[in-house]
Amino acid sequence: MGEPGRALTERHCSPHAKLLRGDQLADLRRLLPDWKVADDKQIVKTFVFPDFVKALAFVNRAGEVAEAEGHHPDLYLAWGRVDAKISSHDAGGLTENDFILAAKIDRAYFAG
Amino acid sequence: MGEPGRALTERHCSPHAKLLRGDQLADLRRLLPDWKVADDKQIVKTFVFPDFVKALAFVNRAGEVAEAEGHHPDLYLAWGRVDAKISSHDAGGLTENDFILAAKIDRAYFAG
Numbered sequence: 315m316g317e318p319g320r321a322l323t324e325r326h327c328s329p330h331a332k333l334l335r336g337d338q339l340a341d342l343r344r345l346l347p348d349w350k351v352a353d354d355k356q357i358v359k360t361f362v363f364p365d366f367v368k369a370l371a372f373v374n375r376a377g378e379v380a381e382a383e384g385h386h387p388d389l390y391l392a393w394g395r396v397d398a399k400i401s402s403h404d405a406g407g408l409t410e411n412d413f414i415l416a417a418k419i420d421r422a423y424f425a426g
Numbered sequence: 427m428g429e430p431g432r433a434l435t436e437r438h439c440s441p442h443a444k445l446l447r448g449d450q451l452a453d454l455r456r457l458l459p460d461w462k463v464a465d466d467k468q469i470v471k472t473f474v475f476p477d478f479v480k481a482l483a484f485v486n487r488a489g490e491v492a493e494a495e496g497h498h499p500d501l502y503l504a505w506g507r508v509d510a511k512i513s514s515h516d517a518g519g520l521t522e523n524d525f526i527l528a529a530k531i532d533r534a535y536f537a538g
Contacts, residue, residue, distance in 0.1 A: 367493060373485060377479075377482045389504075390501075391500065
């Protein structure tokens with residue numbers, strides 16, 4: 315945790331992020347309560363939309379964020395819905411990068 | 427099956443497509459052997475890409491096809507991969523529409 319006081323959306327993903335443990339993970343989860351932890355290895359959230367085109371537009375905005383951060387979510391696009399899954403596969407679980415990406419994807423959702 | 431002699435990519439999805447049974451289904455499966463039938467209710471195929479951006483570009487091309495046909499796949503985008511699932515939910519299984527959409531999504535893949 316570099317700078318806990320700084321908003322997640324102001325940070326950037328780092329190639330050196332370490333696996334989160336205990337309190338570190340709990341602190342970040344509190345910042346993004348809408349994202350659920352699954353299997354202790356990923357955070358997931360479902361975004362809803364009035365139609366397919368708007369869901370697809372969100373996938374593009376999230377994709378732009380992912381490319382900028384060099385960290386990529388899995389995005390399951392269905393009619394009117396996108397399920398996002400974020401994990402740090404290389405680290406074998408959750409790192410701060412995942413929460414930074416999640417916060418920026420949230421911001422991209424509300425920017426739509 | 428309206429016009430079996432015509433290529434799937436030359437047809438369009440119809441709101442009146444009926445659930446496929448027996449030989450009808452077998453005939454269409456032979457036209458698209460790379461698509462696998464799952465649970466008797468959907469056809470699925472994985473498309474691979476050298477990076478995230480190219481996979482996302484394919485999602486957009488497939489999305490354009492879907493909008494044009496008024497029939498939408500589920501598209502699971504991950505780094506370098508897109509899993510496509512197609513089903514006619516309203517009909518409760520597979521119709522000719524699913525194979526028409528699949529053939530056009532295949533074409534969109536090779537157009538990338």
